[in-house]
Amino acid sequence: MSDIISAILLGIVEGLTEFLPVSSTGHLILVGHLLRFEGEAATTFKIVIQLGAVLAVLILYWKRYVDIAKNLLTFNFSAKNKLNAIHMAMAMFPALLVYLVCKDYIKSYLFGPAPVLLGLIIGGVLMIVASRVKRNVTAENTDDITYRQALGIGLFQCLALWPGFSRSGSTMSGGLLLGTSQKAAADFTFIISVPVMLGATVLDMYDSREFLTADDLVLFLIGFVSAFVVAMIAVVTFLNLIKRLKLEWFALYRFALAAVFFLFVMS
Template structure:
């Protein structure tokens, strides 16, 4: 298949799945396996296009970021608490990512692991949806520091491909009583330092392997994932407000089962 078409397809997959609790990394790995792409060739690409989806959050929530920046300069308590909570949730991923980076990269080659993670994660979502008692939390700035740090630890589960970073953080927050909207937005904002840091680390680590052609393809995937993510994020909040996370849970279970059948039988 033409490399440009492949870049567009993977960009669409990234934009569709990055902020949904279905695992963007898992879907990119499965897309690579199921469609016959060279997994090693596209591994760095899959990581490098993540900032495209991140930029969508910056564009959609630019007023929030501007308010926080202005608040930090004027030492407003709300802006300081907002930033503190994001940093506390970000640090566990930094520590584990730097410590176990090589082991994490090896897991990215395991499509079977992705399928099982999708299935198990789907059932986990159904359990949290049934038994969690989320309450109006007053927004990200009002969350206790301890709760933010715990969400950061839960986010680290997403280092296992197929778990879903957004799913882990959103459902972890809900299990601790955070309402759906705040949990989702906290996951969106936490993606900025987490995914940006992961992308910079991997790009630097593999800098000698990246060619000019690779950069062109990454640029295409970046733009495509940005456009698709803007559309998806807007619809995502509307879906979870009305239907909760159960539709995503059943999708994960079905996708994981279908992936297992494809990889082991066909």
């Protein structure tokens, strides 16, 4: 029963935090530490439930993905300032390359409470800087994003390989610094999240295949469903919040979380 409760709680945490700029991986590591839900099997579980959040975004943005797929299949990349598969590929490639080269180091040294707390703080500082820096906004929506901006956002996404930095926090900060509006940065972050997360999850599941057993199927399914349901709500809510709240408010939350966890759990 305790494992089922842990699965539900972690599924909720994944769904709530995956698309907020607060680091879902960092939260899962910290909450897993509190629940004593750790080890290789627990790490595999945290990988699997990310697919629930992926499915939520795929459903919510399905029309956009259909358009991108149609353009890709017909090799239609001529529409000026139209978001297409090239934008997505340029945003995905840098992090994929860094992950393939550094994944053993990342999993060995960065998947622990202390590195996560440091990532929360440094990532929060980046978000504050991105919110306050004066810039010329050239992309009000995703169709205005250039290839150069997409590649730049992809480079910022590399920071998210450090648990605690947050994929959405890194990409949105990068978007703001490169001249996109906050809304455009948020939409682009959600749209590229499906292929990025799907690819990363498949690679991680392959690496952890020995820990995927039929005995854990029910537990994994519970976490998956919890993450999916909560993510559906969280994405819509976040899109509304992002119109009103600057990234620095999320940065303050990150600082508070790091301080509370350090003072009351790690001290």
